[in-house]
Amino acid sequence: MTASSALRDASATETALGAPAPRVPEDVHAVMAAIGQRARAAARALALAPAQAKADGLMAAARAIRARAPAILAANEDDLAAARAAGMSAALQDRLVLTEGRLEAIAGAVEEIAALPDPVGQVTESWERPNGLRLERVRTPLGVIGVIYESRPNVTADAGSLCLKAGNAVILRGGSDSFNSSRAIHAAMVEGLVSAGLPADAIQLVPTRDRAAVGELLAGLGGTLDVIVPRGGKSLVARVQAEARVPVFAHLEGLVHIYVDKGADLGKALSIVKNAKLRRTSVCGAAETLLVDRADASRLLAPLVTMLLEAGCAVRGDADTQAADARVTPASEEDWRTEYLDAVISVKLVDGVGAAIDHIETYGSHHTDAILTEDAEVAERFLNEVDSAIVVHNASTQFADGGEFGFGGEIGIATGRMHARGPVGAEQLTSFKYRVRGTGQIRP
Amino acid sequence: MTASSALRDASATETALGAPAPRVPEDVHAVMAAIGQRARAAARALALAPAQAKADGLMAAARAIRARAPAILAANEDDLAAARAAGMSAALQDRLVLTEGRLEAIAGAVEEIAALPDPVGQVTESWERPNGLRLERVRTPLGVIGVIYESRPNVTADAGSLCLKAGNAVILRGGSDSFNSSRAIHAAMVEGLVSAGLPADAIQLVPTRDRAAVGELLAGLGGTLDVIVPRGGKSLVARVQAEARVPVFAHLEGLVHIYVDKGADLGKALSIVKNAKLRRTSVCGAAETLLVDRADASRLLAPLVTMLLEAGCAVRGDADTQAADARVTPASEEDWRTEYLDAVISVKLVDGVGAAIDHIETYGSHHTDAILTEDAEVAERFLNEVDSAIVVHNASTQFADGGEFGFGGEIGIATGRMHARGPVGAEQLTSFKYRVRGTGQIRP
Numbered sequence: 001m002t003a004s005s006a007l008r009d010a011s012a013t014e015t016a017l018g019a020p021a022p023r024v025p026e027d028v029h030a031v032m033a034a035i036g037q038r039a040r041a042a043a044r045a046l047a048l049a050p051a052q053a054k055a056d057g058l059m060a061a062a063r064a065i066r067a068r069a070p071a072i073l074a075a076n077e078d079d080l081a082a083a084r085a086a087g088m089s090a091a092l093q094d095r096l097v098l099t100e101g102r103l104e105a106i107a108g109a110v111e112e113i114a115a116l117p118d119p120v121g122q123v124t125e126s127w128e129r130p131n132g133l134r135l136e137r138v139r140t141p142l143g144v145i146g147v148i149y150e151s152r153p154n155v156t157a158d159a160g161s162l163c164l165k166a167g168n169a170v171i172l173r174g175g176s177d178s179f180n181s182s183r184a185i186h187a188a189m190v191e192g193l194v195s196a197g198l199p200a201d202a203i204q205l206v207p208t209r210d211r212a213a214v215g216e217l218l219a220g221l222g223g224t225l226d227v228i229v230p231r232g233g234k235s236l237v238a239r240v241q242a243e244a245r246v247p248v249f250a251h252l253e254g255l256v257h258i259y260v261d262k263g264a265d266l267g268k269a270l271s272i273v274k275n276a277k278l279r280r281t282s283v284c285g286a287a288e289t290l291l292v293d294r295a296d297a298s299r300l301l302a303p304l305v306t307m308l309l310e311a312g313c314a315v316r317g318d319a320d321t322q323a324a325d326a327r328v329t330p331a332s333e334e335d336w337r338t339e340y341l342d343a344v345i346s347v348k349l350v351d352g353v354g355a356a357i358d359h360i361e362t363y364g365s366h367h368t369d370a371i372l373t374e375d376a377e378v379a380e381r382f383l384n385e386v387d388s389a390i391v392v393h394n395a396s397t398q399f400a401d402g403g404e405f406g407f408g409g410e411i412g413i414a415t416g417r418m419h420a421r422g423p424v425g426a427e428q429l430t431s432f433k434y435r436v437r438g439t440g441q442i443r444p
Numbered sequence: 445m446t447a448s449s450a451l452r453d454a455s456a457t458e459t460a461l462g463a464p465a466p467r468v469p470e471d472v473h474a475v476m477a478a479i480g481q482r483a484r485a486a487a488r489a490l491a492l493a494p495a496q497a498k499a500d501g502l503m504a505a506a507r508a509i510r511a512r513a514p515a516i517l518a519a520n521e522d523d524l525a526a527a528r529a530a531g532m533s534a535a536l537q538d539r540l541v542l543t544e545g546r547l548e549a550i551a552g553a554v555e556e557i558a559a560l561p562d563p564v565g566q567v568t569e570s571w572e573r574p575n576g577l578r579l580e581r582v583r584t585p586l587g588v589i590g591v592i593y594e595s596r597p598n599v600t601a602d603a604g605s606l607c608l609k610a611g612n613a614v615i616l617r618g619g620s621d622s623f624n625s626s627r628a629i630h631a632a633m634v635e636g637l638v639s640a641g642l643p644a645d646a647i648q649l650v651p652t653r654d655r656a657a658v659g660e661l662l663a664g665l666g667g668t669l670d671v672i673v674p675r676g677g678k679s680l681v682a683r684v685q686a687e688a689r690v691p692v693f694a695h696l697e698g699l700v701h702i703y704v705d706k707g708a709d710l711g712k713a714l715s716i717v718k719n720a721k722l723r724r725t726s727v728c729g730a731a732e733t734l735l736v737d738r739a740d741a742s743r744l745l746a747p748l749v750t751m752l753l754e755a756g757c758a759v760r761g762d763a764d765t766q767a768a769d770a771r772v773t774p775a776s777e778e779d780w781r782t783e784y785l786d787a788v789i790s791v792k793l794v795d796g797v798g799a800a801i802d803h804i805e806t807y808g809s810h811h812t813d814a815i816l817t818e819d820a821e822v823a824e825r826f827l828n829e830v831d832s833a834i835v836v837h838n839a840s841t842q843f844a845d846g847g848e849f850g851f852g853g854e855i856g857i858a859t860g861r862m863h864a865r866g867p868v869g870a871e872q873l874t875s876f877k878y879r880v881r882g883t884g885q886i887r888p
Contacts, residue, residue: 044805044831047831048828048829121828127850129848129849129850133839133843133848135849135850140831140861142861142862143861226861226862227862247691247862265884268884271884271886272884272886274886275886275887276886279886279887361488379881383879383881384492384565385492387488387491387584387877388877389877389878390877390878390880391877391878391879391880392880392881392882393879393880393881393882394881394882394883394884394885395577395880395881395882395883395884395885395886396882396885396886396887398886398887399577399880399882399885399887404573404577404887405573405579405878406571406573406579417584417586417587417670417875418586418670418671418691418862418863418875419862419863421875421876421877421878422877422878431861431862431865432865433831433832433833433834433835433865433866434833434834434835434849434865434866435827435835435836435837436834436835436836436837436839436843437823437827437836437837437838437839438836438837438838438839438840438843439838439839440709440712440715440716440838440839441838441839441840441843442715442716442718442719442720442723442839442840442842443719443723443840443842443843443848
């Protein structure tokens with residue numbers, strides 16, 4: 001039994017009615033195989049495309065998005081009407097809706113990616129051997145990238161643009177809810193690419209809502225797909241990680257910690273903890289657990305807890321934290337493992353930086369963790385010993401973002417250790433090769 | 445159905461008698477799970493181990509290999525006796541046999557790895573943001589590495605040492621034929637590690653010949669294993685690539701090409717082609733196909749073919765090559781896809797560098813490919829357009845080797861595009877993280 005057939009047996013056609021899942025029609029398999037073949041052919045052309053052609057294609061795509069705004073907004077209205085008819089929640093509808101302002105932001109993001117330095121061909125190392133051989137390590141595209149996402153239609157433009165910038169062909173599989181919106185945005189992207197002489201197949205959108213297409217992507221399209229990037233909620237990412245037969249750049253969750261060490265600057269701590277938890281609670285860099293050094297709790301704990309409560313954040317704490325304010329509710333073991341993505345925080349005293357690191361290594365998700373301290377040695381210990389993609393000293397965890405890192409956008413934040421880690425910008429969407437230049441050398 | 449159960453159903457206990465494969469005993473599952481747990485615990489300690497401790501541990505391991513030479517050679521004699529009794533071929537016995545000289549080479553290789561720069565903690569990039577945040581990208585270990593190999597017992601020492609150098613815990617699964625030899629070398633390695641205060645579980649050797657252990661490794665030991673490195677023949681690598689549920693650093697084959705362009709220096713070409721094909725025919729960097737520019741064939745082809753034939757190499761060629769020398773036999777379509785690893789070469793005329801690149805992209809294995817030319821522009825085109833881990837201008841393809849690259853050893857040569865590519869030395873056995881240092885910054 002191959003993974004491919006296992007996935008196809010389990011796959012289902014989405015219906016609003018929750019009807020029993022029919023078997024996968026053979027034509028989805030054929031459609032996806034053809035998409036894979038076209039992507040592979042486009043990838044070879046893209047790998048050799050001049051940086052200027054890629055930048056021109058993206059600039060033209062941004063113009064096409066603006067020019068086609070009425071059509072895109074009309075397509076989005078079709079999606080919204082179907083969503084309302086199916087009883088979609090207001091929160092989910094908000095993720096789906098496009099406005100002129102949002103569309104302008106999408107076009108602007110494509111232009112920003114167009115203006116980034118082109119990573120392909122960058123020489124990252126060069127050296128010479130005693131025998132005179134000159135070696136270089138140079139960035140190359142990864143190849144063909146599959147992106148599986150949910151209802152946000154902007155992903156069609158930004159994931160497509162980032163993959164293209166790094167010389168990759170991309171196969172986009174958007175959510176069913178945003179099917180029409182994504183198709184309209186995709187048409188604009190393709191118009192831009194083609195006007196710059198790039199292959200239309202550089203950015204392909206799966207042309208069916210059939211969920212069997214996801215199974216085909218997870219099986220790798222017969223060896224065509226080099227990597228899959230899931231962008232969406234935990235259940236999507238978990239399914240992709242469990243079933244994919246190709247490498248995945250994914251993060252399941254950002255269970256982000258802030259540890260406040262004894263002697264920390266209280267003013268900084270109040271400002272950073274508030275920002276890290278509450279600036280936006282739904283982002284993966286939002287803090288979820290606050291650890292406070294027991295040795296300085298009498299000075300630090302109550303002001304931090306009171307600040308959070310008064311800013312509208314629910315606080316779940318251990319016994320000491322509950323004693324600090326009557327409004328604190330008890331934290332269960334489950335709380336230390338929970339990414340709230342909401343105005344809720346868990347708070348606990350720990351016995352210094354060692355215990356904080358132990359807690360983070362036990363409960364964390366290797367995404368982003370911060371220490372607030374004025375002790376440089378303690379800070380360095382934390383930065384060295386915490387095994388997370390991003391470790392932060394005296395700043396908000398909400399800087400965990402490709403734009404804030406200066407990467408000019410990101411396709412996601414990876415918490416794995418293979419190939420990509422942290423914010424995945426255009427540079428991490430590349431591979432590399434070695435160029436060896438000789439003058440007739442043979443090996444003795 | 446999980447991959448793990450699929451593998452367990454298919455697994456078999458090796459017997460010299462070829463008895464029917466029994467079901468996997470539950471205790472192999474338990475043994476492997478426990479090995480995984482211990483490796484994970486050791487990995488955390490190793491990630492924080494000082495560079496000096498790792499270097500000291502490896503130097504002590506090299507001393508222990510020398511001190512235990514009589515025991516290791518006796519264990520090897522047991523393996524050889526069993527191999528002879530089972531009728532193993534002389535060639536395979538040669539891969540298995542240890543001598544005092546080979547053991548000294550193994551100890552020396554461990555010392556060379558000890559002396560390498562420690563990659564862990566190396567800052568590979570650092571920059572500052574307009575808001576004053578200072579960012580660094582720093583190398584970290586990958587975690588837990590599984591190495592599956594065949595009969596060469598030296599892999600026990602060299603793969604173990606390279607993984608350790610990069611701060612990783614490693615689980616070694618050697619071949620059944622070299623079981624006793626590997627155990628004896630492994631005992632010496634552990635003695636060295638422990639004497640330097642490193643965890644004994646940093647390098648573990650699977651203590652059973654049961655093939656079910658391989659299935660457990662391919663299934664990832666319950667999420668414990670970060671990457672698998674298969675070192676061995678094509679069927680081992682193919683099985684690992686097909687069945688592994690964790691990332692694999694592997695190359696299936698080195699279908700290495702040399703293209704000789706019009707105007708090439710004939711003296712250089714004769715010397716390089718001879719070295720690339722015949723210095724050692726069994727290494728993955730050995731040339732398998734020679735492509736000659738039709739525009740200069742009258743000058744280049746016959747001397748190259750004659751040189752190869754007279755050096756004892758069989759030549760299989762297209763019609764033009766057959767016309768150049770009566771001893772040339774016809775090449776079939778299959779020849780262009782064959783890694784001979786023997787004194788055989790396929791030879792073909794092509795219409796210039798573009799056709800050479802097309803041939804390589806159609807038939808190659810993305811390992812190592814070379815161009816011989818005096819035309820700098822043609823050389824650059826070849827180096828840019830050929831999508832192989834290593835591309836070479838005017839030098840032998842047999843330089844495809846971590847030691848020759850200056851990496852101080854390699855665990856293998858990767859032909860994939862994810863994470864590792866080309867010779868995989870200690871540096872490519874690392875991951876990275878970002879350190880962010882602030883002074884109270886919050887995100888607007």
